[in-house]
Amino acid sequence: MFMVIGSNMTEAHPVASTFVKNAVQNGAELIVVDPRKHKLCDFATLHLRLKIGSDIALLNAIMQVLITEDLYDRRFVDSCTMGFDELKQKVMAYSPERVADICGIDPELIRTTARRLASVKPVMLCYTLGVTEHTCGVNNVLTVANLQMLLGNMGVECGGVNPLRGQNNVQGACDMGALPNVFPGYQAVTNPELREKFAKAWGVKDLPGKPGLMLPQMMEGLVTKKIRAFYIFGENLANTEPDIRKVEHELASAEFIVCQDIFQTETTRFAHVIFPAAAWSENDGTFSNSERRVSRVRTASPPPGLAKPNWWIFKQIAKRMGHEWLSDSARELWDNEISVLAPSMKGIKYSRLENNGLQWPCPNEDHPGTCFLHQGGEFTCGLGRFRAVEWTPPAEVPDRDYPFVLSTGRRLYHYHTRTQTGRAVGMNQLLGEETADLAPVDAAAMGIANGEIIRLRSRRGEVKVKARLTDEVLPGTVWTAFHFRDACANWLTNAVFDPISQTAEYKACAVAVEKLQEQATG
Amino acid sequence: MGMVKATIDGSDVLVPEGTTILQAAKGAGIRIPTLCFHERLKPIGSCGLCIVEVAGKATPVGSCETPVTDGMTVTTRSDRLFSLRQDILKSILAHHPLDCPICDKAGECLLQDLVFEHGITGVEPPAPSPKFTAPYATTFLKSWPERCVLCLRCVKACTEIQGIGALSVAEEQDGQRIAYDQDKCVSCGECIQVCPTGALVEKKTELRWRTWEVDKKIRTTCPYCGVGCQQLLHVKDGRIVKVSGVEDAEPNRGRLCVKGRYGYDFIYSEDRLKTPLIRENGYFREASFEEAIDLVARRFKEIIAESGPDAIGAVSCARSINEDSYQMQKLFRAVIGTNNIDHCART
Numbered sequence: 001m002f003m004v005i006g007s008n009m010t011e012a013h014p015v016a017s018t019f020v021k022n023a024v025q026n027g028a029e030l031i032v033v034d035p036r037k038h039k040l041c042d043f044a045t046l047h048l049r050l051k052i053g054s055d056i057a058l059l060n061a062i063m064q065v066l067i068t069e070d071l072y073d074r075r076f077v078d079s080c081t082m083g084f085d086e087l088k089q090k091v092m093a094y095s096p097e098r099v100a101d102i103c104g105i106d107p108e109l110i111r112t113t114a115r116r117l118a119s120v121k122p123v124m125l126c127y128t129l130g131v132t133e134h135t136c137g138v139n140n141v142l143t144v145a146n147l148q149m150l151l152g153n154m155g156v157e158c159g160g161v162n163p164l165r166g167q168n169n170v171q172g173a174c175d176m177g178a179l180p181n182v183f184p185g186y187q188a189v190t191n192p193e194l195r196e197k198f199a200k201a202w203g204v205k206d207l208p209g210k211p212g213l214m215l216p217q218m219m220e221g222l223v224t225k226k227i228r229a230f231y232i233f234g235e236n237l238a239n240t241e242p243d244i245r246k247v248e249h250e251l252a253s254a255e256f257i258v259c260q261d262i263f264q265t266e267t268t269r270f271a272h273v274i275f276p277a278a279a280w281s282e283n284d285g286t287f288s289n290s291e292r293r294v295s296r297v298r299t300a301s302p303p304p305g306l307a308k309p310n311w312w313i314f315k316q317i318a319k320r321m322g323h324e325w326l327s328d329s330a331r332e333l334w335d336n337e338i339s340v341l342a343p344s345m346k347g348i349k350y351s352r353l354e355n356n357g358l359q360w361p362c363p364n365e366d367h368p369g370t371c372f373l374h375q376g377g378e379f380t381c382g383l384g385r386f387r388a389v390e391w392t393p394p395a396e397v398p399d400r401d402y403p404f405v406l407s408t409g410r411r412l413y414h415y416h417t418r419t420q421t422g423r424a425v426g427m428n429q430l431l432g433e434e435t436a437d438l439a440p441v442d443a444a445a446m447g448i449a450n451g452e453i454i455r456l457r458s459r460r461g462e463v464k465v466k467a468r469l470t471d472e473v474l475p476g477t478v479w480t481a482f483h484f485r486d487a488c489a490n491w492l493t494n495a496v497f498d499p500i501s502q503t504a505e506y507k508a509c510a511v512a513v514e515k516l517q518e519q520a521t522g
Numbered sequence: 523m524g525m526v527k528a529t530i531d532g533s534d535v536l537v538p539e540g541t542t543i544l545q546a547a548k549g550a551g552i553r554i555p556t557l558c559f560h561e562r563l564k565p566i567g568s569c570g571l572c573i574v575e576v577a578g579k580a581t582p583v584g585s586c587e588t589p590v591t592d593g594m595t596v597t598t599r600s601d602r603l604f605s606l607r608q609d610i611l612k613s614i615l616a617h618h619p620l621d622c623p624i625c626d627k628a629g630e631c632l633l634q635d636l637v638f639e640h641g642i643t644g645v646e647p648p649a650p651s652p653k654f655t656a657p658y659a660t661t662f663l664k665s666w667p668e669r670c671v672l673c674l675r676c677v678k679a680c681t682e683i684q685g686i687g688a689l690s691v692a693e694e695q696d697g698q699r700i701a702y703d704q705d706k707c708v709s710c711g712e713c714i715q716v717c718p719t720g721a722l723v724e725k726k727t728e729l730r731w732r733t734w735e736v737d738k739k740i741r742t743t744c745p746y747c748g749v750g751c752q753q754l755l756h757v758k759d760g761r762i763v764k765v766s767g768v769e770d771a772e773p774n775r776g777r778l779c780v781k782g783r784y785g786y787d788f789i790y791s792e793d794r795l796k797t798p799l800i801r802e803n804g805y806f807r808e809a810s811f812e813e814a815i816d817l818v819a820r821r822f823k824e825i826i827a828e829s830g831p832d833a834i835g836a837v838s839c840a841r842s843i844n845e846d847s848y849q850m851q852k853l854f855r856a857v858i859g860t861n862n863i864d865h866c867a868r869t
Contacts, residue, residue: 014710014779015749021685043685165748169847170840170867176847178838178865184848189861202856208831212861215869218835227835227862228825233850234839235866242869256821260839263793272821273814274806276795277842280745281755281762281786285843287743289750291773295743297843300755300762301789305796306811310839310846314853316811320819323857330845338848356752356772412708415746415781423788426661426726430709430780503868 001029001120005055005144006130006507010039011412013128013164016290020126029120031113033058034130035407036479037472046113052405052477053134053508054103056391058110059143060094061103063150065114067091072118073152080377081149083386090388102391104474117151122159129166129409133506137498139389149384155374165290172288175345175360176338180212185342201341203323214502216495219247222254229256233310234277238266239417239485242493242504243460260313263419266485277310278303285330286353288360292370294348295357394508395496398476402458402510404442405477408489409507418483434487435468437479438513443469446515455514456480461491464516478513528594535590543585543596544572554598555607555636557614558673559586560716561769562776563682568674570610571636574598582606608640614671615645618719625669627720629733633671658702662726662784663714665702670721672698676713683777684712709780715766724764726784731758741768744782745841749773751782762786822858831859838865 002020009017017040024030024043032044033055041047050058066072067088077084096107103110117123125148131140145161153159165171177184187194195207213221219241221227230251241247251257251270259271262279282303288294303309311333315325327333331350339345347362347369358369377384398405413431414421421427436456438448448454450469455462456478465480465487473479482489494509524539530547537546542565547554557569565586573582577595582603585596597603615637622628648668657665672691677700680689688706692699714722738757743750752771756764765786767776798814799806809817825833836854838847847865854863 010708013747013749014708015751015774015777015782018684018777022683025682025685167748167840167866168743168745168750169842169844170748170865172844173838173840173847173865174867176838176844177851178847178863179867180861180864183855184851189855198855202852204856207855208859208861210861212832212863213835215837215864215866218837218862218864221835226833228829228833229822229835231834231836231850231854233837233846234842235837237837240866240869256825258818262789262795263791264795271799272801273818274795274799275811275814276797276799279789279794280841281742281789283843285845287745287750288844289743289773290748291750293750293773294844295750295752296741298740298742298755300738300740300742300757301760304794306798307794307796308811310842311849313811313815314846314849316815317819317822318853318857320815321823321857325852330843333845333848337852338844357750413780415785420745420788421781421785423791423793424781424785425787426784427781429661501868 001031001117001123003031003033003117003123003125004040005033005125005127007126007128007164008034008036008038008040008130008409009126009128009164012166012410014412016164029116031116035474035477046109046116048105048109048113049474051102051104051474052407053136053394054099054391055131055134055140056136056143056389057094057099057102058105059147060091060388060391061096061099061110062114062117063087063091063147064094065096065111066118066150069114071114072150076152076154076377077150080154080379081384081386083388087146087150087386087388090390094391121151122153122156123148123151124158124160124162125153126162126164128164130507132163132498132501132503134503134508135395135496135498135505136389136392137503138500139392142387142389145384146386146388149386154379154384155372155377157372160372160374163290168289169287171290171292172286172294175288175292175342180214183341184338185344187342198341201337216241216497216502216504219250222250225255227254229258230254231258231260232267232271233260234262236265236267236417236419238270239482239488239490241495242490242506243495244488244490245461246495247490260310262307263423265417265419275313276303276305276307277313278307282307283309283330286334291359293357293359294345294353296350296353395505396459396494396508396510398510402512403476404511404513406456406458406489406492406509406511407477407479407507408493409479409481411481411483414481414483416483417485431483434465434480434484436465436513437468437470437473439473439475439477440469440471441475442513443467446513448513448515453516455516456492456511457514458492458494458509458511460494463487463489463491478511526590526592526594528590528592528596530596531598537590539589541590543574543576543583543588543590543594546590547574547585547596547598552598554585555639556586557632557636557671557718558675560675560679563675563678563716566674566678568672569614571607573603573606575600575603604640608642611637611640611642612645615642615648617648617668618671619668620645620647621669625720626723627733631720632718659725660704660707660709662709662711662724662780663722664725665700666721666723667699669719670700671719672700673718675716675718676700676722679712679716684708684710686710689713709784710778711780711783712777715776715778727763727787729758729761729763731763736763741771744778746779746781746785751778753778753782755786761790826858832862834858834860835862836864838863840865840867
């Protein structure tokens with residue numbers, strides 16, 4: 001069985017969705033939890049169409065039923081977890097009847113869902129940004145983990161919590177330590193022994209031990225001048241971050257911005273120096289996918305003009321600042337540095353990556369890689385810890401002036417800000433403009449026709465965009481993406497963040513949906 | 523599950539119950555000619571080419587659908603089978619134009635190979651039929667209905683593999699036709715990947731090439747989402763002309779989506795940055811790497827001297843290779859001296 005929460009897999013991870021569909025075609029059950037009736041719902045046994053941002057209330061209520069009806073995996077809970085009593089205490093307050101209004105889900109459907117979940121093993125729970133892009137994103141993740149531990153679905157193949165990673169190498173960028181608190185392989189910068197290990201490997205006296213700033217904090221630091229120079233590698237922040245006017249103000253405030261990219265973007269407009277980079281298929285390297293699988297990327301053609309591999313550019317800057325680095329290819333970087341320094345990737349060498357790659361943890365060169373984590377219910381920290389949390393609403397909820405909830409995401413035919421797909425022949429033909437997806441009942445009430453240009457307005461900004469009337473979205477909500485600059489959802493989104501992860505609440509803000517005044521014809 | 527023992531072309535095979543003759547033969551290194559069969563699809567049984575003789579049975583059986591039973595004796599090659607296969611291929615050619623010289627698929631066409639293998643000559647070209655007057659086209663492919671051998675791989679792939687159902691079989695007066703539903707199609711191209719003939723051809727690029735001119739097929743990983751599909755880049759003269767899924771690879775097992783199959787050519791855009799740029803008086807001017815790197819290193823050193831290393835921050839790229847992210851965090855930690863390094867995972 002699959003439970004898919006906050007994941008429009010058929011558009012954002014199309015190939016992954018084909019395997020879910022195949023499993024359903026072969027008899028597996030699928031429960032979709034999503035405010036939107038997206039394509040995967042056609043394959044679902046149950047679709048829980050919850051109100052935007054009510055995930056914790058719903059999942060806590062499912063756990064309340066599992067505990068009340070004694071349907072949870074007592075053996076797994078007793079032997080592999082801790083904190084059950086606190087979980088029980090907290091979720092018992094979330095009766096299906098109590099959350100029905102919060103979630104917009106019938107109490108009986110919540111009970112049915114809980115019973116079905118308990119009737120099959122294993123259940124794989126997949127989630128994507130519908131879970132994380134909330135001010136309660138971290139709590140949402142803790143809650144899905146609570147549910148899977150309560151059901152005893154952890155540490156088994158085809159079970160567990162499976163977050164589908166967004167970009168091709170977002171897993172890898174994390175694994176490589178492009179994070180303010182960890183070195184490659186998730187080794188804490190606060191640990192003096194680890195700092196010493198890395199300092200020795202990198203030929204420096206010492207390394208900073210204080211965790212750095214997270215991206216939104218750095219951006220705010222550009223305004224306060226706490227950050228004076230900002231190096232943006234392959235990110236189009238001016239389109240991807242919430243509240244574009246705020247973001248552009250931040251970028252414009254910067255004293256010195258270096259961009260490194262394959263194209264000029266809305267972000268490179270703010271740069272003082274731009275480096276031209278080699279793109280995918282113009283240099284050798286590796287990506288790490290959602291399964292922690294390290295796979296090879298190979299060169300097909302040379303980069304244009306003077307463009308260079310990114311690692312080469314960084315190496316030259318280091319050299320100019322007095323550091324001679326030895327590794328002179330991606331392979332040397334991996335084999336001689338990364339796999340030597342990150343114990344979980346120690347057994348991964350280029351010579352072993354010729355075919356299907358390897359999934360870390362892979363602690364030695366004879367290890368076959370690890371297909372799923374927490375085998376036998378053994379968690380990294382020993383016992384799996386329940387962390388019960390309370391439901392909290394989105395930071396901005398609808399009111400009289402902004403009566404709709406705006407939620408955002410991705411569409412099949414484009415990728416993020418279209419720097420790539422917008423330049424791939426044919427893609428713009430398949431999707432040439434953005435739409436605001438609106439429930440027909442709402443459109444009818446405002447006299448909005450399908451295809452009519454309407455205005456979406458939030459406290460941050462407004463866009464004019466074509467209305468697309470569809471039952472995919474719940475009444476009272478509007479849904480759009482950020483692929484097209486003019487109608488980019490991020491003119492509207494709310495720059496509020498989860499307090500721990502600093503992930504923005506892209507999935508919920510309040511907007512007004514307005515019919516444009518008829519143009520005067522005289 | 524029990525095991526069953528059989529003999530195929532004189533070789534003993536021991537296979538799990540339920541294994542088809544075709545699978546068992548393949549396991550024993552014996553190739554049975556097939557046309558509609560595809561490893562990633564359930565047996566279709568539309569072409570009849572995979573027939574074999576089973577001792578005790580008067581007529582040949584389809585090896586793709588017939589399970590091996592205990593004690594079975596199978597013959598995959600005989601004069602009779604060869605002749606029957608020839609007849610099947612001739613009947614296909616009665617409806618398939620011999621337009622190989624202008625067909626994109628020539629050189630990697632399964633039908634072409636089978637016709638060659640079976641030494642078929644002297645086939646009368648088919649008369650034009652009205653049912654072939656309605657080709658369909660998508661943004662990325664074009665159908666040539668007259669070349670369709672009705673193997674139904676495309677229909678099965680669209681339904682069984684992709685779960686889309688944009689292709690179906692329409693029964694018409696003069697026979698079957700593949701029907702296309704534009705509203706359901708998501709342009710994944712699974713159909714074109716499994717089509718054994720030139721009935722579906724790509725129209726992504728205006729470049730034309732013969733299949734044998736592709737000088738390299740390079741395995742790589744897709745640059746779009748986090749699934750990490752394995753692709754085969756078909757490269758001619760240093761340029762990618764086509765992308766297909768690697769049939770037996772993890773994690774995608776040959777599948778791709780529209781972006782993975784058709785989204786590759788952004789790298790050839792004229793908009794690509796080709797030289798370092800330095801802003802001067804509000805405008806960018808071209809510069810050498812030498813000059814640009816000097817400027818960046820000098821400014822970084824000044825800022826570190828004045829405000830400390832934590833006055834510099836960086837975002838790495840979740841699209842680029844691991845080694846690039848590694849190198850960037852090393853630059854910031856070891857050279858600049860700050861942990862102000864992040865990327866878009868959180869936003």
